[in-house]
Amino acid sequence: xxxxxxxxxxxxxxxxxxxxxxxxxxxxxxxxxxxxxxxxxxxxxxxxxxxxxxxxxxxxxxxxxxxxxxxxxxxxxxxxxxxxxxxxxxxxxxxxxxxxxxxxxxxxxxxxxxxxxxxxxxxxxxxxxxxxxxxxxxxxxxxxxxxxxxxxxxxxxxxxxxxxxxxxxxxxxxxxxxxxxxxxxxxxxxxxxxxxxxxxxxxxxxxxxxxxxxxxxxxxxxxxxxxxxxxxxxxxxxx
Amino acid sequence: xxxxxxxxxxxxxxxxxxxxxxxxxxxxxxxxxxxxxxxxxxxxxxxxxxxxxxxxxxxxxxxxxxxxxxxxxxxxxxxxxxxxxxxxxxxxxxxxxxxxxxxxxxxxxxxxxxxxxxxxxxxxxxxxxxxxxxxxxxxxxxxxxxxxxxxxxxxxxxxxxxxxxxxxxxxxxxxxxxxxxxxxxxxxxxxxxxxxxxxxxxxxxxxxxxxxxxxxxxxxxxxxxxxxxxxxxxxxxxxxxxxxxxxxxxxxxxxxxxxxxxxxxxxxxxxxxxxxxxxxxxxxxxxxxxxxxxxxxxxxxxxxxxxxxxxxxxxxxxxxxxxxxxxxxxxxxxxxxxxxxxxxxxxxxxxxxxxxxxxxxxxxxxxxxxxxxxxxxxxxxxxxxxxxxxxxxxxxxxxxxxxxxxxxxxxxxxxxxxxxxxxxxxxxxxxxxxxxxxxxxxxxxxxxxxxxxxxxxxxxxxxxxxxxxxxxxxxxxxxxxxxxxxxxxxxxxxxxxxxxxxxxxxxxxxxxxxxxxxxxxxxxxxxxxxxxxxx
Numbered sequence: 001x002x003x004x005x006x007x008x009x010x011x012x013x014x015x016x017x018x019x020x021x022x023x024x025x026x027x028x029x030x031x032x033x034x035x036x037x038x039x040x041x042x043x044x045x046x047x048x049x050x051x052x053x054x055x056x057x058x059x060x061x062x063x064x065x066x067x068x069x070x071x072x073x074x075x076x077x078x079x080x081x082x083x084x085x086x087x088x089x090x091x092x093x094x095x096x097x098x099x100x101x102x103x104x105x106x107x108x109x110x111x112x113x114x115x116x117x118x119x120x121x122x123x124x125x126x127x128x129x130x131x132x133x134x135x136x137x138x139x140x141x142x143x144x145x146x147x148x149x150x151x152x153x154x155x156x157x158x159x160x161x162x163x164x165x166x167x168x169x170x171x172x173x174x175x176x177x178x179x180x181x182x183x184x185x186x187x188x189x190x191x192x193x194x195x196x197x198x199x200x201x202x203x204x205x206x207x208x209x210x211x212x213x214x215x216x217x218x219x220x221x222x223x224x225x226x227x228x229x230x231x232x233x234x235x236x237x238x239x
Numbered sequence: 240x241x242x243x244x245x246x247x248x249x250x251x252x253x254x255x256x257x258x259x260x261x262x263x264x265x266x267x268x269x270x271x272x273x274x275x276x277x278x279x280x281x282x283x284x285x286x287x288x289x290x291x292x293x294x295x296x297x298x299x300x301x302x303x304x305x306x307x308x309x310x311x312x313x314x315x316x317x318x319x320x321x322x323x324x325x326x327x328x329x330x331x332x333x334x335x336x337x338x339x340x341x342x343x344x345x346x347x348x349x350x351x352x353x354x355x356x357x358x359x360x361x362x363x364x365x366x367x368x369x370x371x372x373x374x375x376x377x378x379x380x381x382x383x384x385x386x387x388x389x390x391x392x393x394x395x396x397x398x399x400x401x402x403x404x405x406x407x408x409x410x411x412x413x414x415x416x417x418x419x420x421x422x423x424x425x426x427x428x429x430x431x432x433x434x435x436x437x438x439x440x441x442x443x444x445x446x447x448x449x450x451x452x453x454x455x456x457x458x459x460x461x462x463x464x465x466x467x468x469x470x471x472x473x474x475x476x477x478x479x480x481x482x483x484x485x486x487x488x489x490x491x492x493x494x495x496x497x498x499x500x501x502x503x504x505x506x507x508x509x510x511x512x513x514x515x516x517x518x519x520x521x522x523x524x525x526x527x528x529x530x531x532x533x534x535x536x537x538x539x540x541x542x543x544x545x546x547x548x549x550x551x552x553x554x555x556x557x558x559x560x561x562x563x564x565x566x567x568x569x570x571x572x573x574x575x576x577x578x579x580x581x582x583x584x585x586x587x588x589x590x591x592x593x594x595x596x597x598x599x600x601x602x603x604x605x606x607x608x609x610x611x612x613x614x615x616x617x618x619x620x621x622x623x624x625x626x627x628x629x630x631x632x633x634x635x636x637x638x639x640x641x642x643x644x645x646x647x648x649x650x651x652x653x654x655x656x657x658x659x660x661x662x663x664x665x666x667x668x669x670x671x672x673x674x675x676x677x678x679x680x681x682x683x684x685x686x687x688x689x690x691x692x693x694x695x696x697x698x699x700x701x702x703x704x705x706x707x708x709x710x711x712x713x714x715x716x717x718x719x720x721x722x723x724x725x726x727x728x729x730x731x732x733x734x735x736x737x738x739x740x741x742x743x744x745x746x747x748x749x750x751x752x753x754x755x756x757x758x759x760x761x762x763x764x765x766x767x768x769x770x771x772x773x774x
Contacts, residue, residue, distance in 0.1 A: 043700040100701060105527035111697075112524075168326065175326050226531060226560045 026098055026115075034071035042103045046110060050074045051124040052093045053147055054221065054233065056195035058086035062112070064195070065089065066145065066221045066231075067097070068126040073145035075223065077104075078112040085118075092123025107224040108144060128219045136186045140228055148222045148230065152238050153181035153188075155214040164210040173199050177207050181216070190218065193231040206235040274366055274596050274603045276374050280315075280383070286605045288320045289345040291331055293590065303621040311612050314385040318605050328354070328590070332682070339364055344595040346606040352401060352674070353682040355409050355593050360679050366594040367407040371607050379611065388611045393634040401674045402591055410591035411610055412631040414622060416546035417585045417665045417672055418477055420573045421530070421657070426450065426461055426539045434571060437580040440482075443470055443540050444510070447519040450539055462566070466537045468521045470514070471529035473543040475522050476689030477586050482507050483688075484586075484673055485578040490688070495678035495728045499688055500714040508695045508713075512705045515696035524693050525700070531559050536566030542575055544588065545661035548627030556652035572660040574668060587672035589628065620644070624653070627661025629669075636666065680726035687721040 029047040032040070037048040050067030057063075062078040063086045076097055081089070089095070099114025128149040134140040135150065158166045158180050168175035177192040197203045210216070217239075220232035290308070294300040301324060308320045323345070325331045332354045338344045339361045350358075358365050372391055376383040380390035391399075398412035420438065427434050430449050435442070447469035452460045459467040472478045479499075483490045489498035514520035523529065529541030530550040541551065549557045552570040577583050592613060594606045612618065619635035622628065624644055630636050645663065649656035665672070675681065694713055695705075703709065718724055 043697075043702075045701070100697070102525070104525075105531065226527075226564070 029098070031096065034069060034074075037074065037101070038072060040101050042101050042108075044101050045098070046101050047096065047098045048074065049094060049096045049119060050076075051126075052089045052095060053091055053126055054196060055086070055089050056193065057198075058083055059195075063089065065095075065097075066147075066196075067095070068146060069124060073126075073143075073147070073221075075107060075109040075145045075221075076114055076116075077102075077109045079110070079114045079116055081116070088118060092125050094119040094121040094124070105225050106227065131222070132183065135183050135188060135228075140222070141224070143222050144224055146222050147219065147233075149217065149219045150181075150183070150230075151217045153183050153216055153218060155210050155212055155216060156180040156182050156187055157212050162212065164212045164214070165207050168194075177204060179207055179210060181218070188228065190220070190230050190232050191223075193223075196221075196231055197233060203232055203234055207232070210235070274363075274600055276371055276377060277600045277604055280377065280604055280608070281601050282315070282317050284317060284601050286318045286602055288318060288347060288602070288605055288609060289323065290320050290347045290609070291323050291325065291334070291345040292349040293325045293328055293331060297625055299625045300622060303618060303625065306621070307613060307618045310617070311609055314612075315605070315608065318609070320609060332357070346595060346597065346602065347610055348593055348595065349413060349590045350410070350593055351682075352404060352410060352591060352677045353685065355591070356404055356677045356679050356681055358593070358595075359404065359409065363596045365409050366596050366603060366607075367409055368411065368594070368607070369408050372408060377604060377608065379614075384608070384611065386612055386615050389614050389632040389634040393632050394614070395631055395633055395636075395669060397587065397669055397672060398631045401587060404677055410593040411614060413590045413592045413613060414546070414619075414628040415587055415589040415631055415665060416544050416626075416628050416661075417587060417668065418474070418481070418542055418575050419545045419548070419627070419661050419664055420575050421533055421541045421543065421548075421551045422571045422573060423533060423536070423539045423568045424571045425568045426536075429461060434573070435580070437574050437583055438576050439580060440576045440578060443576045444514055444519070446539065447514065448517060451517055451519050461539075462536045464535075464537060466532075466535075468518065468526055468532055468538050470520045470540040471522065471526060471532055471538050471542070472520075472692075473523045473529050473541075473547075474689065475524070475692040476685045477588070478542070479504070479507070479688040479692055480675055480685065481575065481584065481586050482578070484675075485584045491676050491678075491681070491684055492728075493676040493678075495676070495680060495726050497684060497718075497723045497726060499684060499691075499723075500718065504691065505710050508691060508710060509705060511692055512695050512699045515699035518700070520696065522693060522696055525696060528559060530555070533570075534558065534566070535560055535564045536568065540576075545627035545629075545665055546589065548572070548658040548661035549655055551661075552657045554655075555657065556655050570657060572657055572664060574664065574671075583668065583671045585668060585672055587674050589631075616640070623662065627658045627665075629662050629665045678726070680723070683721040684723060684726070687717045687723060690717055690720070 027045045029045045032046060032048045034048065037046050040046050050069050052065055053068045054066040055063050058081065061080060061082060063081040065076040065079055067074040067076055079097065095116045096119050097110055097114050097116045099110040102109055102111035126147045128147045129143060130151060131140060131143050131148045132151045134143070155164050158164060158178060165177055165179040167173055167177060174194065176194045179190055180187050181190055192204055192207050215238040217236050218232050219234040220230040223229050223231045292304055294304070304322055308322060312318060312320060328351060331348065331350060335344055335348060335358060339358060344364065355365055372379050374381055380388050394412065398415050402408050402410035402412055422434060424434055427446060430446055432446055450459070450461045450467060450469040454460055458465055461467060480490060483503060486503055488503035489501055491498055511520065526532070529538060529543050530547065532538035533541040533551060534553055534555065543551065549555060550559065553565050553567045558565070574583050575585055592610050594603065594610055597603055614632055616635045616638055619630040619632055620638065620640055623630045630641065635641055644654065645659055647654040648659040675685070691713060
């Protein structure tokens, strides 16, 4: 009789556990190659490995990750992550991410709420690909989210005031920095994303020191917002 | 050993069951505060105020704040005001909560009543303004003020009432906006429809579905482009709340009882699912800013705040897309879609100003004076004209300057027609606006309302099936995610648990059965013992 009792209790526990798990169900998806991820449709479930290249600051159990492997780059927006785990997401860390593919203002990404696990493996740090020649061309989008570099850009006046850059929040300097650069007569919008590179970073200070007419080399992640809108991580005077 | 295992399993079951309930929080009502108005403002005392505000990434709005501070400091030279600007209200909210714990709140803060309700859970944190408003010297329009402040009756009553929490006025309205439906009228006509002055939800859904027809090459017939999202709603929180209000359906009670998860909500979600599945409907969170799609000829109906009107239309002074992406069109600014157009209902939104209590009454008085100054015509008109806001005082609305401003509609970017029409929309419909009950937890309930739509739309796009079970699960997960079952219900300390999760229900059935089995088993064992004895 006691055996039956134990069995009933054990089964009820198992049932409860199954029901609890069902609440956070994610479709069965095989681990994808980067190519399979890239070919997946928007809103499809995806499960893919990548290497952390940088993260935006953790907040409210979420973290935004710039991921890249040798095959291509992935932007993971507001991935579910504890503060403790966020500390482990140092550049080079290999992670496997489960989520849904999404597109927001042209930026192809893994949507908010993705989950991840850290995978054993040698670290990978991407080298910036020089895409200067692709500026203004449709082919640039094939490098979306990658760490890229642009060389020999000329700083343009950001607005009618003639300033070389603009703060999103000029009073407190606690938000993004925007600046414009030109190459071969075309003007492009670049951004220092505050949650990626805050006001204490070299790049933030370098942009604050820019003058109209400066010729610079820049590096950053090729984010997209209704067109290329790189999140810049480095600015140096062109050689 | 078996007894121990059975015992452990039983304890574990009970532990799981208890975990299903969540935490009950019972707190006393907010303290009404005790700062008293000083006899006289001491101008020999140096006072430093901290003012936290939000600017809509609009430099002119920042300039209005800095000018207001400069003007105020000139009138009251013993007061210095430090401005801290934020890009969004949720960050202000988070920072205030953090600073309440360390008693380092700002003196004056731009915020929402929903947030104030949470601040008020701390004792004497927020200043109740009732007595301060009525003071003949320093109150609204008082004799000792050095500027022309509005009297109480000159503040739009609907807007002032929104700042009353638990029977006390805990804020002053600062700016008000509502939502508007920005329409590409050319496309509506091309699809064979005439745009009424107030559109119904059915009209919007019907036109939107028709706009989904495609050419053989995969482009949309209506715009010849590969992208078309006919209907985009920016704030899904507002969308759900407003739909329920228009249908007189329950959302919450004034004292914090959550009524959102009802059959009307279910019906609305089923409709939304259908249109999200066909891709005729999307949201800001899924697709991005409605205005960008509208201006690119990729959207017909865009619902966004009237405070975002300068971004709406192919002639908009603020533009987030490249000039070559803009498709010229004639734009109409209408009330949001309605279920009963004869009695339109639209949400009232916009920031209010609250004052945080401090030990020194002179500091609180300085905060109160500055708050009143933000209601003066100069600040009200300066700020309202930066966007499709409406000044919160009748004094400003009826001023010759504002009447002239409205009359110059369409003259230039400063008088952008869509912006002024958006302000006029709210002015015309002030009595049709509503707000939702405010209580500690009402901000979470708002988020849950919007998340119901976001989740449904995402599920539709991800080909998940809509069913009663889907809705039931969605309700349970929202209840849990936003901790709605932990909201304190005042004043009768009634607490709503929401529906029990499935595992709890299972255990509630299983455990009595197990006890029954134990009882029967004991009885059976006893009988067997007796029989043996008898033998």
